[in-house]
Amino acid sequence: MVQNDTMISVSKVDKFYDDFQALTDVSLTVKQGERVVICGPSGSGKSTLIRCFNGLEFHNAGTIVIDGIEVEEGSKGLRRLRQEVGMVFQQFNLFPHLTILENLTIGPMKVQKISRAEAEKRARTYLERVHIPEQADKYPAQLSGGQQQRVAIARSLCMQTRIMLFDEPTSALDPEMINEVLDVMVELASTGITMVCVTHEMGFARKVADTMVFMEAGRIVETAPPEKFFTNPESERCKMFLSQILDH
């Protein structure tokens, strides 16, 4: 087998919503175990880009290859790919009619067809990892936002994903709950899993990111390691953005 440590390879991707071009000529490579943080003003296409990674949206031109599988509408590999790529949403999107434990076991049981006992064992391991093993039998509505988001992270991990995508995971949270989620994400980063995060949490970005990506108006404007990105960004637009979100 050829040793290939590229996990995500995006090349010349365009994406349209009717007449509106959401992504323009986007190219990006993410290596195995790399932690990428994407930032940029709202409407710059950050979410659209990572939603294209697991086929929640489909790009119109260019190619996206994730762990050797090309993302394509209606392709057979798509469901396999989605099992390898976990996604954490801004709005958590836990299944409200299932308990926390069931939220975690339904994927492994129905998609990967493992036994209930095994799925529950796995679920409890990951609940432990996100520090809420005691909430297993509650329903999502009984949990705080921070706890729900941590459950959402555990739910993705239960599929034994190799890549985790975060779509503004802390934007819908009350300020006092942001840290408990970020802590879990920092711990997760140390396990060597490949992570792509869309977030405005620059403290988190500084702590874990290997690569910072700045997007604006559907284009990748700057890609740099965090030291350089935060101290000496090349583009004017990026400088301005950073000063806006850092200076207060």
Added chain:
Amino acid sequence: MRKLIKRLHWLDYVILAVIIGVASVIILRIGGALNYDWRWERIPNYMFRYKESEERWVANLLVQGLVATIRISIYASILALILGVILGIARCSANLTVRMLARTYLEFLRNVPPVVVIFIFFFFLSEQLIQALNMERWAREIARSDNNAVWTFLFGDMRRFPALISGIIVLALFESAFVGEIVRAGIQSVDKGQREAARSIGMSRWQEMRYIVLPQAMRKVMPPMANQFISLVKDSSLVSLISVPDLTFKTVELVASTRLIFEAWLTAAAFYFVICFGLSVLFRRLERR
């Protein structure tokens, strides 16, 4: 009770008095004008009668009809729910042909009066179906055989089985259009993020529908669904038009042979009321949980 009395305002008493006054005038007028000879004492005998030859009480016309109505309602509800869920899913399908077929079915059934649907179905389809399946003979054989207890329990007199089945199917078809719309509304009310979350853990479209969307949709549409099933019980009276021996059909028979016009119809009304009101109380309990 005391609480209720305390809550009443003096105006409430005036309104109540007026209503009682008007009602008694109307009842007295009807009583005088009709010159009707009430014979309520004969009604119980048409619910249950004592069969001398077997020395036991058996159901008579009214209760036979009531049981048939309950049977038809239960089977038609189940069938309507199954068809309705399929229809609701089809209405939300990504495939245009499927969506259009579902729409056509729905619009046809929704924009034609139920009585017309029942006749069309009965004369064109049900006759053909029953003949094609040789159902008449099959049912008669079961009726004649010795161990038909289970069949009789489930479907009543097996000689009337073909009519009963036609009634159930046509009622279910008719109601399924409305159930389908309720299910569609429920499916569409489930947050888009739920589908995305389901898809992002690798579920197929079918799994996403089965495990994530439908359970939430059905919970949300409990109240209108309950309403629809109560409507179904009432609409079941229409199948008497195609000689299904339900409560309405039996009441017509009873009136024709005994002239107990008011007593029989009021009794039938009471039976329907008890079923429907009972259902609405039951559903309200279920919702509260």
